[in-house]
Structures are given as C-alpha cells and as structure tokens.
Amino acid sequence: MADHSHSHNHDQFHGHSHGHGHGHGHSHAHGNGETQNREYFNQQASSYDSKHEKTLDQLIEEIRKRIDFIGVEWADEESSDEEEEGEKDDTKEKREVRLLDYACGTGLVSRALAPYTTQCVGVDLSENMVATYNARAANQGLTPEEMHAHVGNLCLPTTSPSYSTQSQLFSSPDFYRFDLAAICLGFHHFDDPPLAARRLAERLKPGSGVLMILDFLPHEKMDASHPASDTVIHHGFSKEHIQKIFEDAGVGQDFGFEELAVVFNKATETRGEMRRKIFMARGTRKAE
Numbered sequence: 187m188a189d190h191s192h193s194h195n196h197d198q199f200h201g202h203s204h205g206h207g208h209g210h211g212h213s214h215a216h217g218n219g220e221t222q223n224r225e226y227f228n229q230q231a232s233s234y235d236s237k238h239e240k241t242l243d244q245l246i247e248e249i250r251k252r253i254d255f256i257g258v259e260w261a262d263e264e265s266s267d268e269e270e271e272g273e274k275d276d277t278k279e280k281r282e283v284r285l286l287d288y289a290c291g292t293g294l295v296s297r298a299l300a301p302y303t304t305q306c307v308g309v310d311l312s313e314n315m316v317a318t319y320n321a322r323a324a325n326q327g328l329t330p331e332e333m334h335a336h337v338g339n340l341c342l343p344t345t346s347p348s349y350s351t352q353s354q355l356f357s358s359p360d361f362y363r364f365d366l367a368a369i370c371l372g373f374h375h376f377d378d379p380p381l382a383a384r385r386l387a388e389r390l391k392p393g394s395g396v397l398m399i400l401d402f403l404p405h406e407k408m409d410a411s412h413p414a415s416d417t418v419i420h421h422g423f424s425k426e427h428i429q430k431i432f433e434d435a436g437v438g439q440d441f442g443f444e445e446l447a448v449v450f451n452k453a454t455e456t457r458g459e460m461r462r463k464i465f466m467a468r469g470t471r472k473a474e
C-alpha cells in the first residue's frame with residue numbers, strides 16, 4: 187500500500203490545497219472528487235485508525251459530550267432514568283434509534299454513538315474504508331443489523347452516469363427514516379455540499395430527524411503538493427454558510443453550531459504551524 191507521507195509532514199486532515207486562488211472558505215467544485223477520494227482513501231484505509239488514533243479518540247469524546255446538543259431522542263435515555271429510579275424493566279423494548287453515518291470511513295461516528303443508538307448504517311465511496319468499518323464492527327461482536335457499512339455515493343448529481351445505479355442500491359426502506367444522519371470530516375471532500383445535505387435530509391424522519399455535520403471552520407489554503415490535495419474541494423465552512431446549507435436542505439429547524447475543543451495542529455515545511463478548528467452543526471428536518 188503506497189504511503190505518500192514520507193515527503194510531507196502532514197496528513198489528509200490538514201495541509202491540503204489546490205494552490206490556486208479561490209476565496210477564503212470557498213472553492214470551486216472539481217467534479218472529479220469521487221475518483222480522487224476513492225483512490226486516496228482506499229490507500230489510507232489500513233493505516234487510518236492507527237495514524238489518527240489520538241485525534242479520533244478526541245473527536246469521539248467531543249461528540250459524546252454533545253449528546254444533548256445533537257438533540258435526538260436517544261435509545262438509552264428512558265432506561266438510564268429508570269435505572270436511577272431503581273425501576274428498570276428489562277422486558278421493555280429499547281426505543282429504536284437509527285444512525286446514517288455518511289462518509290463513514292472506519293466508523294468514528296458510529297463508534298461514538300453506538301451506545302445511544304440501536305442501528306448504525308455506514309456509507310462510504312471507498313471500498314477499503316467500508317471493509318475496515320465492517321471488520322471493526324464484527325470484531326466488536328456486533329451483528330450487521332447493529333452496525334454495517336455499504337459502498338456508495340448518495341451525493342451524485344442526477345446527470346451522473348452512476349446516478350440511477352446508486353439510487354437503486356439505496357432505494358430500500360432500510361435506507362430511509364433515519365433519526366440522525368452524520369457526516370464527520372467528509373463535507374470538505376464533496377463536490378457539492380448543498381446537494382449532499384439535501385440528499386441526507388431526504389433520508390431523515392420528517393419532523394424529528396437530525397442532520398449533524400462536523401467539519402473545518404474556514405482555513406487558509408495549503409500546500410498543493412500534498413497527496414490529499416485533490417480530495418479537498420472546500421477550505422472549511424463558516425457558520426453562515428453551513429446554516430444556509432441546512433435551511434435550504436429543509437433541516438434548518440433548531441439550528442445549532444458549536445466550535446469543538448479539538449484543534450488540528452501541524453507544522454509544515456513551508457508555512458510553519460497550521461491550525462484547523464472544527465465545528466459541529468445540527469438541525470432538525472421540518473415536518474412534512
């Protein structure tokens with residue numbers, strides 16, 4: 187498996203750029219993001235978890251700290267209240283809470299939220315990321331009904347030659363009526379983030395389903411020679427930009443936006459230290 191990191195002191199989380207001038211926090215869509223992302227993340231999959239272990243653990247902690255902020259009616263809420271009151275009834279069914287972990291990678295969001303959900307469904311366009319996700323889920327003793335990922339791209343424009351095959355693959359009711367759809371560190375890789383938000387919004391329960399996005403706040407453009415540079419289509423997002431994307435996708439209800447304590451710091455050869463701040467945004471799908 188190729189390792190491009192030998193000549194660059196950074197990784198796919200940071201230090202990426204197209205090296206040509208689009209506006210701060212915005213950039214053009216290449217239209218080739220799918221191929222570049224699949225290739226790059228297929229190469230990264232086997233080393234992703236070990237390479238980023240500390241950061242991934244921090245992100246899991248940050249996500250769990252914001253369980254209330256995310257605002258889903260979680261599966262374990264009732265039972266934990268009952269436990270406190272000493273009247274737990276084991277015969278009572280757990281509330282069903284289904285997560286769509288989009289651009290799931292090796293399953294960071296699924297692992298963070300598994301204790302609060304009853305089903306985690308991952309989708310990613312990298313076969314190797316999906317294989318790693320499923321191997322980890324199986325190693326944890328989880329059944330495919332509890333945690334399983336699929337190879338796919340739900341963000342293709344209708345004009346794409348693969349659009350109809352992909353929509354067929356994900357047309358069953360198993361891929362709809364989610365309580366939560368989450369994208370962690372995927373949004374800046376997408377050709378068309380507003381389209382991605384609309385596509386995920388459609389798969390949420392009307393009136394209660396929540397879209398959650400974790401990504402970078404606007405940041406400087408960086409070294410174009412980085413192997414991930416072609417996978418990064420957007421240089422972060424402002425609160426206003428994200429709120430508009432949520433509203434336009436019909437998931438702007440009770441919009442919330444918080445900056446996370448995790449900061450990516452990395453020294454580069456040419457620019458000294460780089461900092462990447464991360465936000466979490468949430469919004470509820472409006473009732474039909």
Ligand SMILES: C[S@@+](CC[C@H](N)C(=O)[O-])C[C@H]1O[C@@H](n2cnc3c(N)ncnc32)[C@H](O)[C@@H]1O
Nearest residue numbers: 223227289290291294310311312370371372375
């Ligand atoms: C930086 S990783 C983040 C993975 C994981 N969510 C995490 O936080 O660790 C970005 C992921 O987005 C996936 N990806 C990029 N573009 C995608 C698209 N259009 N549809 C689905 N997945 C995509 C990549 O294959 C990669 O696994």
